[in-house]
Amino acid sequence: MSDKHLSSQFDSELNGVSTRVMEMGGLVESQIRQAVYALSQFSIEAADQVAAIENRVNAMEVEIDHDLSTIIARRQPTARDLRLLLAFSKATANLERMGDEASRMARMVRSIIEGGAPRSLPSNDLRVAADLASGQLRKALDAFARLDTKMAVAILKEDDLIDKEFDGFVRKLITYMMEDPRTISPSLDLLFLAKAIERIGDHSKNIAELIIYLVKGMDVRHTSVGEIESAVL
Template sequence: MAEKHLSSQFDSELNSVTARVMELGGLVETQIQHAIYALSHFSLEAVAKVQVIEQRVNTMEVEIDHELSTIIARRQPTARDLRLLIAFSKATANLERMGDEASKMARMVQSIIQTGAPRSLPTMDLRVAADLASGLLRKALDAFARLDVQAAVAILKEDDLIDEEFDGFVRKLITYMMEDPRTISASLDLLFLAKAIERIGDHSKNVAELIIYLVKGMDVRHTSLDQIESALL
């Protein structure tokens, strides 16, 4: 009975930390949405909202890390449970970094607004990529909650689309700067903004790789998509 009681407590703690990680993910998703709105509407109000949420994201990361450390010290989990807790820790770190990238996006938008940069620059292309990145985060959170390996593989494939958007956008920016040197400063802001969006996709990809690690026990970092799919057959 005592063992069952301890197991129930451990399950309760796991459920609690799972809920916290999902809450953090939802917070970061909101942060990214505000950053996209700031870009779409050149809104300083949305920029301010991103920065406020950033503080909450940072606080939650510290709290979740403390909770995970406490569980590991108290429960001394078995190999599989320890793998789960480590995955939670890594997912939390990736989510916090996505929040950092959203904050970076907001700062770049603020810079563009304050310098009075021409709105003829190709910001619409960035909004498309940003929506892709936000959708990828949402899918990653859903797949993580369900430990869905097939959804994780689909996320790895979709991240390639964001990379392609980024490469195309960089080429377009170079053309703008060559045609009109006055756009160089604002174009560089957009370049850093685009890189932040691309990094959000990368962190979602990292979460997807964690799902495969959790379910299959395979570390697929730095592994090609073809190799991953072959190993999962």
């Protein structure tokens, strides 16, 4: 078998894994949207659908990991190709954890609904942070598919916006709990829900850092955005 044919097969296998990672990302994005819808509409049915999607996300993680292990064993990739395969693996792990956070959101929504929480609680205030997190995931997937370091840096900058939304929401919840102790239990559920949204943003940030590692060969974890921007752009 010619080297050219082997190379063509390898490229096909890499493209297949890349497609699967994007599909998995789309599933996780739908989980997040469904969890936010469940909260805004107080819908247990929508919350239950998040758990159903979670099973598919977990199955895809196992399948992608198996494909990656097979490729590494059969192809013995060079340093750059191995870096790509490792990036696929780490991106998949981050997507699976985002799915876990979306499932956690759905469980909190169910707890809030079944606990008879008043609709006056500021649950809709989470929509801004949730939309930001969902948007970050979409951008991270697009940047990963294009290996776009400029977009990756933009994602890192936007992460602060989600953190600020979370901090503001926590302050508002504290006010509600101080004014009416009966809201403490559902407010804590909302707090955990907000934390799950923040973590989804953190995982998108991790994928953005992976893109920079893959393209530039630089490990930018625990590095300030300013330093990353100077080194990458």
